[in-house]
Amino acid sequence: MADRPDDLLRHIERICRFTVAGIWAFQGLVPKLLGPDADELLMASAFGIRPEFQHAASYAAGAAELLLAACVLLSGRVWPYLASIAVAAGLLVFVLLYAPRYLGAAFNPVVMNVALAALSGIGALVARARPAREQAP
Numbered sequence: 241m242a243d244r245p246d247d248l249l250r251h252i253e254r255i256c257r258f259t260v261a262g263i264w265a266f267q268g269l270v271p272k273l274l275g276p277d278a279d280e281l282l283m284a285s286a287f288g289i290r291p292e293f294q295h296a297a298s299y300a301a302g303a304a305e306l307l308l309a310a311c312v313l314l315s316g317r318v319w320p321y322l323a324s325i326a327v328a329a330g331l332l333v334f335v336l337l338y339a340p341r342y343l344g345a346a347f348n349p350v351v352m353n354v355a356l357a358a359l360s361g362i363g364a365l366v367a368r369a370r371p372a373r374e375q376a377p
Contacts, residue, residue: 249366256363257312260324263356264309272302279342286338312363321364328353328360 271277276298284294308327311320332353335342342349 246370249370253363253366253370256321256359256366257316260321260356260360260363261309261313263352264305264312264324268302268305268309272298272305276302283335283339283342287334312360316367318364318367321360321367324360325357325364328357 271280276295280298280301281294284297285291289297308320308323312324332349335349
C-alpha cells in the first residue's frame with residue numbers, strides 16, 4: 241500500500257475513477273444499449289416518451305452514460321466527477337417524480353445513485369487535492 245500521502249491520494253482517486261466509470265459504463269451498456277430492459281422502457285413511458293421513441297431514448301441515454309464513463313475514466317479532472325454527481329442526482333429526482341414504484345425495489349436507484357454521487361464526490365475532492373504537477377491538462 242502507499243506510504244506517502246501523494247501515493248495514497250493517487251490510489252484513492254484511481255479506485256474512485258474506475259468504480260464510477262465502471263458503474264456508468266455498465267448502466268449505459270447492459271440495461272440500455274444491449275436491451276433495452278423492460279424497466280428502462282417503462283421509465284421512458286412514465287416520463288411521457290411515446291412508445292415509438294422509447295427504444296431510441298434508451299439507446300441515447302446509454303450512449304450518454306458511456307460517454308460520461310469515458311470522461312471519468314480518461315480525464316483525471318474534477319469536472320467529470322461533478323457531472324456524475326449532477327446526473328446521478330437528476331436521475332434520482334426523475335425516479336422520485338415519475339417512477340416512484342422503483343424506490344422500494346431490492347436493487348433500487350436510491351442506494352445506487354446516492355452511493356455513486358458520494359463516490360464521485362470523493363473522487364472530485366481527491367482529484368482536486370492532487371499536486372498541480374499531476375493534474376491533467
